[in-house]
Amino acid sequence: MSERIGQPLLAQPDPSPVQVHNPGGASPFLLLGDHAGNAIPAALGALGLGPADLGRHIAWDLGIAALGPMLADRLDAPFISQAYSRLVIDCNRDPDGPEAIVEVSDGTPVPGNRGLSEALRRQRIAAIHRPYHDAVAQALRERHAAGVQIHLVSLHSFTPTMDGFDRPWEIGVLHGDGHTRLAHALLQVLRARRVPAVGDNEPYAFDGTDYTIPHHAYPAGHLCVELEIRQDLLTTTRGCEQWAANLCDWLNASAALAPRPVPG
Numbered sequence: 415m416s417e418r419i420g421q422p423l424l425a426q427p428d429p430s431p432v433q434v435h436n437p438g439g440a441s442p443f444l445l446l447g448d449h450a451g452n453a454i455p456a457a458l459g460a461l462g463l464g465p466a467d468l469g470r471h472i473a474w475d476l477g478i479a480a481l482g483p484m485l486a487d488r489l490d491a492p493f494i495s496q497a498y499s500r501l502v503i504d505c506n507r508d509p510d511g512p513e514a515i516v517e518v519s520d521g522t523p524v525p526g527n528r529g530l531s532e533a534l535r536r537q538r539i540a541a542i543h544r545p546y547h548d549a550v551a552q553a554l555r556e557r558h559a560a561g562v563q564i565h566l567v568s569l570h571s572f573t574p575t576m577d578g579f580d581r582p583w584e585i586g587v588l589h590g591d592g593h594t595r596l597a598h599a600l601l602q603v604l605r606a607r608r609v610p611a612v613g614d615n616e617p618y619a620f621d622g623t624d625y626t627i628p629h630h631a632y633p634a635g636h637l638c639v640e641l642e643i644r645q646d647l648l649t650t651t652r653g654c655e656q657w658a659a660n661l662c663d664w665l666n667a668s669a670a671l672a673p674r675p676v677p678g
Contacts, residue, residue, distance in 0.1 A: 421457070422541070423455050423457055423458075423537050423538060423540075423541040423542075424455055424457075424541050424542075425455075425456065425457070427456075428453070428455050428456055429451075429453055429497045429498075430497065430545075431496060431497050431498055431541065431542045431545050431546055432494065432495075432496070432497070432545055432546050432549040433447075433450070433451070433494070433495045433496070433497050434492060434493070434494050434495075434549070435482065435483040435486050435492065435493040435495070436483070436486045436487060436490070436491065436492050436493060437492050437553075438492075439486060439489070439490045439491040439492040439493075440490055440562070441489045441490045441491045442491075442562060442563040442564060442565045442637075442669060443489045443491035443565045443566075443567055443665060443669075444491060444492055444494070444550075444553060444554070444557065444564060444565070444566050444567070445482055445485060445486050445489070445491050445492065445493040445494070445567050445568075445569060446493075446494055446495070446550060446566065446567065446568045446569065446626060447475070447478045447479065447482045447493065447494070447495030447496060447568075447569050448475075448495075448496055448500075448504075448505045448506040448546075448568060448570070448626050449474050449475035449478065449496065449500045449504075449505070449506065449570060450474065450475060450478040450479045450482060450495035450496060450497075450569075451474060451479060451495065451496055451497035451498055451499065452468055452469070452473040452474035452498075452499040453497045453498050453499060454468065454498070454499055454501075454502060455498070455502065455541075458502065458526050459526065460526070461499075461501055461502070461524050461525065461526030461527060462524070462525030462526045463501070463522075463524065463525070463526075467522055468499065468501075470522075471520070471571075471572075471573050471645065472500075472501065472519040472520050472522055473499045473500065473501050474499055474500060475569075475570050475571040475572075475645075476571055476645045476648065476649075477571050477643065477645055477647075477648025477649065477653075477654060478495070478569050478570065478571055478643075478648075479495065480648065480651065480654045481569065481571075481643065481648055481654045481657055481658055482495055482569055484654055484655055484658035485569070485657075485658040485661050485662060487658075488658055488659065488662035489662050489665065489666070492553060494546075494549055494550055494553060496542070496546045498542050501516070501519060501524055501527070502515075502538060502542060503515050503538045503539065503542050503543050504516070505542070505543055505546050505547070505625075505626065506568075506570075506623075506624055506625050506626050507623060507625050508625050509539045509543045509544070511623075513623055514535075514539075514543070515527050515530060515535060515538065517529075547626075547629070547630075550626070550630055551630065554566075554630060554634070554636070558634075563637075564634075564636040564637065565596060565636070565637045565638070565665075565669055565672075566627065566630060566631045566636050566637070566638040566639075567596075567638070567639055567640075567641060567665065568626055568627050568638075568639075568640040568641070569641055569643070570640065570641065570642045570643070571642065571643045571644065571645045571648060572586065572617050572618070572642045572643075572644055572645060573644075573645055574644055574645065574646045576617070581617050581644065582611055583611050583612065583613035583616055583617060583642075583644065584609075584610065584611040584612070584643070584644050584647060585604075585609070585611070585612055585613065585641065585642065585643055585644070586612075586613035586614075586615070586616050586617055586618065586641065586642035586643075587600055587601055587604070587612065587613065587614060587615070587639060587640075587641065588615055588618060588619065588620055588624075588639065588640035588641070588642060589615065589620065589639060589640070590615070590619065590620030590621075590624075591620065591628065591632065593627075593631060593632055593635075593638055595637055595672045595673050596637040596638055596639045596668060596669070596672045597638075597639040598672075599668040599669070599671040599672040599673075600639060600664060600665065600668035601614055602668070602671060603664050603667045603668045603671065604664060607664070609660075609664075613642070617642065618642060620640070624640065627639075627640050637669070637672055641661070643657060
């Protein structure tokens with residue numbers, strides 16, 4: 415690893431941290447992929463991990479890089495995603511918190527994250543975390559200025575098993591802190607469609623660690639929801655296409671049901 419203070423973290427041929435698909439999408443939906451990518455800046459030397467670990471769930475949300483653009487095309491929505499691995503810096507965590515850059519992930523040590531100085535942490539925030547969230551904020555400002563209703567949807571995926579426990583859910587609908595209008599409408603749609611294996615704040619619940627939805631949606635009162643899809647359902651193009659078709663139907667139906675914010 416050759417990370418150095420005072421030198422740019424990203425250089426050619428490192429990708430831009432922010433990837434935007436269908437930026438002109440006109441629907442109310444704005445899709446986000448906090449963990450869609452698993453790139454590592456060349457300066458970090460793969461963080462001391464091998465290809466197998468960088469392909470696991472600890473490095474990214476498998477399937478979201480494929481699902482996101484498919485769903486964006488069906489909804490006519492922008493999809494803003496992060497190119498870099500959550501092991502470099504987790505864009506769904508407070509950049510100043512300890513979970514933004516972890517030394518161990520699901521039992522796997524991350525050598526390149528061990529004992530980072532504050533200056534090196536700030537370097538990763540400036541190069542990767544901040545540009546991603548700046549792009550989300552800019553997209554929200556542009557849509558607000560254009561008078562477009564905003565429905566913020568963060569796409570994630572989860573492992574079929576964790577700590578020896580089989581996770582039966584196929585989709586999880588996450589919500590919290592009273593910002594539940596879109597999530598509750600979606601749960602109503604899923605029940606009406608008799609969709610099996612739906613998790614209501616399962617396999618995760620908003621617990622204070624999530625950053626993106628609370629940071630961007632809560633202050634402005636935007637309709638919002640975080641979705642978790644089980645990773646084994648997103649391993650093929652056909653599987654992703656089917657989930658994109660289903661989610662397009664369910665999200666459009668839930669948006670029609672969700673109560674609108676009361677003007678202040």
